[in-house]
Amino acid sequence: MIGAIRSLGRWGLGVLERLGRGHLFLLQILSGVPGLFTRFSLVIQQLYSVGVLSAFLILISGLFVGMVLSLQGYNTLVDFGAEESLGVLVSLSLVRELGPVVSGLLFAGRAGSALTAEIGLMKSTEQLSGMEMMAVDPIRRVIAPRFLAGVISMPLLAAIFSAVGILGGFLVGHGLLGVDDGAFWSQMQVKTDWYDDVINGVIKSVVFGFVVTWIALFEGYDATPTSEGVGRATTRTVVHSAFAILGLDFVLTALMFGEE
Amino acid sequence: MQNKSTEITVGMFVAAGIAALFMLAMKVSNLAEFTDETGYQVIAEFENIGGLKVRSPVTMAGVRVGRVADISLSSENYTAQVTINLYGKFDKIPTDTSASIYTAGLLGEQYISFEAGAEEEFLQNGDVIDLTQPALVLEQVIGQFLFSKAEGE
Numbered sequence: 001m002i003g004a005i006r007s008l009g010r011w012g013l014g015v016l017e018r019l020g021r022g023h024l025f026l027l028q029i030l031s032g033v034p035g036l037f038t039r040f041s042l043v044i045q046q047l048y049s050v051g052v053l054s055a056f057l058i059l060i061s062g063l064f065v066g067m068v069l070s071l072q073g074y075n076t077l078v079d080f081g082a083e084e085s086l087g088v089l090v091s092l093s094l095v096r097e098l099g100p101v102v103s104g105l106l107f108a109g110r111a112g113s114a115l116t117a118e119i120g121l122m123k124s125t126e127q128l129s130g131m132e133m134m135a136v137d138p139i140r141r142v143i144a145p146r147f148l149a150g151v152i153s154m155p156l157l158a159a160i161f162s163a164v165g166i167l168g169g170f171l172v173g174h175g176l177l178g179v180d181d182g183a184f185w186s187q188m189q190v191k192t193d194w195y196d197d198v199i200n201g202v203i204k205s206v207v208f209g210f211v212v213t214w215i216a217l218f219e220g221y222d223a224t225p226t227s228e229g230v231g232r233a234t235t236r237t238v239v240h241s242a243f244a245i246l247g248l249d250f251v252l253t254a255l256m257f258g259e260e
Numbered sequence: 261m262q263n264k265s266t267e268i269t270v271g272m273f274v275a276a277g278i279a280a281l282f283m284l285a286m287k288v289s290n291l292a293e294f295t296d297e298t299g300y301q302v303i304a305e306f307e308n309i310g311g312l313k314v315r316s317p318v319t320m321a322g323v324r325v326g327r328v329a330d331i332s333l334s335s336e337n338y339t340a341q342v343t344i345n346l347y348g349k350f351d352k353i354p355t356d357t358s359a360s361i362y363t364a365g366l367l368g369e370q371y372i373s374f375e376a377g378a379e380e381e382f383l384q385n386g387d388v389i390d391l392t393q394p395a396l397v398l399e400q401v402i403g404q405f406l407f408s409k410a411e412g413e
Contacts, residue, residue, distance in 0.1 A: 048266045052273045082365075091288050156277025163280035166288060185287065190317070194289040202281070 022218045029217070032137070032144035042145040043152075050111045050146065050213075051153030057110050058103050058157045059164055065098055066090060066165030070172040074179070086179050087188035090169035091162075095192060095201045096257070099162035101249050104208035107154055108241035112216035115146055116237040119220025120230035128221075143221065147213050154209020155202050162201065200256045207248060212241045298348035300385035301329060304359045304372070309340045310395025311370045312361055318344050320357075320374040325350040328372065344372065346383070354379040358391035370395060 036043055073089040119142070122128050128138040166188075173179040192198070216237045223233035306312075309331065318326040326346035334341045346353070356377030363370050383389075 044267055044270050047270045047273065052269045055273055055276070095284065095288065153273070153277075156274060156280070159277050159280040159284060163283045163288075166284075188288055189290050192289040193315070194285060198281075198284050198289045 018222070021222065022214075025218050025221060026214055028139050029144050029147050029214070032140040033148055035140060036144055036148055042141075043148050046145045046149035047153060050115070050149045051156065054107055054110045054153070054157060055160065057106055058161050061102065061106055062094075062099075062161035062164035063168040065102060065161075066094060066168030066170075067172045069093060069098075069165070070169035070177070074173065074177050083177070083179050084183035084187055086169070086173045086177075087184035087186075088191040090173070091166055091188045091192045092197060094162045094165045094169075095197050097249070097253075099158045099165065100201055100204035100208055101245060103158045103161040104154065104205065104212060104245045105242060107150075107157060107209070108212045108216070108238055108245065111150065111153075112212050112237050112241050113234045115150070115213070115216040116220040116223070116234045117230060119143070119146075119217060120223035120225075120233050123221065123223060124225035124227070124230060126225075143217050147217055150213025150216070151206065151209045154212070155205040158201065158205035158208075196256075200252075203256075204249065204252050207252065208245050211244045211248060215240050215244060299326065299346050300348065300351070300383075302344050302346060302383050302385075302387045302389055304342050304344060304389040304392050305334065305339045306342060306359075306361060306392050307339055307394040308397065309342060309370075310361055310363075310397055312340075312342065312372070312395065313370075316369065316371050318346070318372045318374065320350070320353070320376065325353070325374065342372070351382060353383045355381045355383055355387065356391065357383065357389060358393065359389050360393035361395035363396070 069090050070086060073086055074083055077083045077085055077089065119128075122138075122142065128142070131138045131141060170181070170184060173184055174181045219233040219237045219240070220230075223229045312328060312331065314328055314331055316328045317324050318328065326344050328342055329345040330343040332341050332343075333339075344359075353374065354377040356379040358375050358377065360373050360375070361370055362373050377391075
């Protein structure tokens with residue numbers, strides 16, 4: 001009994017400790033970000049590995065998500081004789097929800113896990129402590145560029161996802177299902193608001209990019225420096241990122257679209 | 261040290277992202293509409309606006325001429341005061357134009373429809389439209405129908 005309480009306490013303290021360490025780590029990263037603008041080439045390198053390499057996955061997934069949305073939406077809308085609203089359905093669901101959320105989840109799987117594994121391996125092969133020995137701050141040199149690259153690329157990826165998804169939805173809706181193309185676009189333009197829908201979607205994706213990159217970098221930096229520890233950290237990155245994205249999505253949605 | 265092709269692909273990626281945002285702005289959302297908003301505002305008072313909302317369309321002969329900018333309740337006579345933003349290019353709307361609230365389709369969204377009058381003067385910024393027809397509330401109509409049916413028997 002006492003042992004159970006003791007292990008519960010240890011677990012709780014462990015969680016609190018990690019939480020605190022994670023936030024201190026974030027502060028350290030953020031203090032390293034302003035110095036990056038004088039050495040932007042570091043960020044460009046990371047934008048390539050974080051953003052560009054994820055773009056293809058996002059492109060293909062966005063296309064198929066849009067196409068499926070169009071097919072599914074059509075089946076429901078046609079019962080009400082409202083198949084002209086297909087454009088609205090596709091654009092609103094992509095711009096408000098699926099764009100940021102699905103690309104965030106894919107981003108966590110594609111870029112987040114890679115970041116964790118990279119940093120974790122750097123730690124276990126003592127590259128990070130080697131840098132410290134040479135008086136190079138690994139947070140500024142290694143972590144901060146990756147963080148900024150993640151925060152920059154996530155909204156771009158989400159925008160690509162939404163845009164490609166809408167095009168995919170249009171291809172299926174117009175080409176396959178025969179929805180009038182004028183009605184598709186014009187209804188979409190009437191019902192989709194730039195500030196309420198598009199900008200709020202962009203805000204969501206920035207938040208998700210921030211959180212996912214933060215989690216990924218922290219898990220890598222905090223990983224037990226063994227091959228098993230790096231593996232576990234990578235798994236944790238994906239799991240925690242998914243929780244964080246879906247939980248935050250609810251909170252943000254409630255804040256943005258709750259009052260109407 | 262910096263690889264040239266890395267820079268180019270990153271540039272392409274950022275450009276693609278911005279192009280996607282641009283498409284979302286111009287093609288998907290209604291941002292393009294705001295660019296020619298050198299419009300003017302008129303006020304219409306309705307007995308009942310039904311499901312009319314801010315940003316609902318305002319049409320004339322089916323052509324959209326503006327949007328609902330604001331809805332408030334007049335505390336004097338308990339009518340709904342609807343402020344309408346009319347686009348600048350539609351500046352020849354007669355002052356005795358009447359405004360009615362209709363529903364697009366059977367269950368669709370509600371919108372304001374203008375019917376032009378015969379007056380030679382045109383609506384200016386801040387003018388009030390006097391001739392209005394309230395929204396048709398489906399429950400009320402059904403209620404009246406049932407009532408008249410019961411009376412007839």
